[in-house]
Amino acid sequence: MKIISRRKLIQLSLLGSVVSVLGSRSSFGRALSLMPTPEEIEGPFYPAKDQSDKDADLMQIEGHTGVAHGQSIIVSGQVQDITGLPIANAVLDIWQADANGSYRHPRDPSPAKPDANFQGWAIINSDENGFFRFKTVMPGPYPANGTWIRPPHIHLKISKPGYRALTTQMYFPDEKLNKTDLLLNVKSAVERSAMIAKNIGQQGNLSIYEYNIVLDLLRK
Numbered sequence: 001m002k003i004i005s006r007r008k009l010i011q012l013s014l015l016g017s018v019v020s021v022l023g024s025r026s027s028f029g030r031a032l033s034l035m036p037t038p039e040e041i042e043g044p045f046y047p048a049k050d051q052s053d054k055d056a057d058l059m060q061i062e063g064h065t066g067v068a069h070g071q072s073i074i075v076s077g078q079v080q081d082i083t084g085l086p087i088a089n090a091v092l093d094i095w096q097a098d099a100n101g102s103y104r105h106p107r108d109p110s111p112a113k114p115d116a117n118f119q120g121w122a123i124i125n126s127d128e129n130g131f132f133r134f135k136t137v138m139p140g141p142y143p144a145n146g147t148w149i150r151p152p153h154i155h156l157k158i159s160k161p162g163y164r165a166l167t168t169q170m171y172f173p174d175e176k177l178n179k180t181d182l183l184l185n186v187k188s189a190v191e192r193s194a195m196i197a198k199n200i201g202q203q204g205n206l207s208i209y210e211y212n213i214v215l216d217l218l219r220k
Contacts, residue, residue: 033082036216038191040169040183043155045103047095047121058096058119058136068118070099070137074203075170077211079130079158086130087215093157094122094134101142110142135206141177151177151184156213163215170211171196 053062060067079090097103097120100112104120114120118137126132139152152172159165171178173196178184184192197209 034080034084034214035190035194036082036164037158037166037168037214038187038195039167040195042157042167043169045095045097045105045108046155048105048107051119051121053119054121054123055119056122056124056134058094058122058134061117061119064117066117068098068115068137070115070118070140072135072206073138074133074135074206074208075154075197075211076131076133076208077213079126079132079160079213079215081163081215081217086126087160087163088126088128088130090126090130090132090158090160090163090213090215092122092124092126092132093159094124094154095120096136096154097139097142099137099140101140112140112142138172138207144182148182149177149180151175151181158213158215160215162218164218166213166215168213169195172209173197173199 055062058068059072079087079092081087095103097110098115098118100110100115102108102110102112102114104114104118108114122134122136124132124134136154139154141149141151144150152175154170155167156170157165157167169183171181171184178192178196184195187195194214197211199207200210201208
């Protein structure tokens with residue numbers, strides 16, 4: 001039988017303790033969860049009439065020769081669950097105002113004429129790694145009532161079987177109207193940070209905004 005010295009035994013004991021601590025930390029790390037993207041109201045202007053073109057390019061409607069006016073942008077990001085795993089084939093239902101602040105909706109009271117070349121609505125899927133990307137225009141601000149001007153924002157509904165469906169709104173950085181928005185400012189600082197996209201650079205003349213989405217697991 002092999003005899004282990006007292007010194008060796010102490011060394012092995014210390015090594016076992018280190019491994020145990022590291023293992024506990026690893027398990028603890030896996031137990032940590034991401035904050036789900038904060039929910040927000042759907043708003044009154046979810047598209048009322050179906051349309052054939054709901055692809056990832058909102059700048060141009062199929063069959064139209066013209067393109068939407070305004071500042072062209074790209075929004076990209078990843079859909080994850082609260083453990084940080086990507087969610088493939090999540091459905092993203094996206095709608096927004098055009099550059100004039102008008103929605104393609106019959107009850108929109110805006111005096112601005114809607115942009116006839118702006119698609120306004122898209123339904124797309126995240127890819128196998130949870131990533132998504134769409135091209136659109138910077139939405140214009142618009143009056144919600146006599147004293148409240150809504151900042152530029154994009155509405156999203158995100159769903160996937162096994163996860164809680166999410167309705168939220170994406171905001172843009174460095175917008176003065178963010179500071180006075182009645183919806184955004186009832187959120188905590190952490191929640192506001194999660195709802196405001198990040199400007200991560202340019203692609204030609206297009207500004208690129210990153211907006212990552214975290215879905216909560218569906219609890220039984």
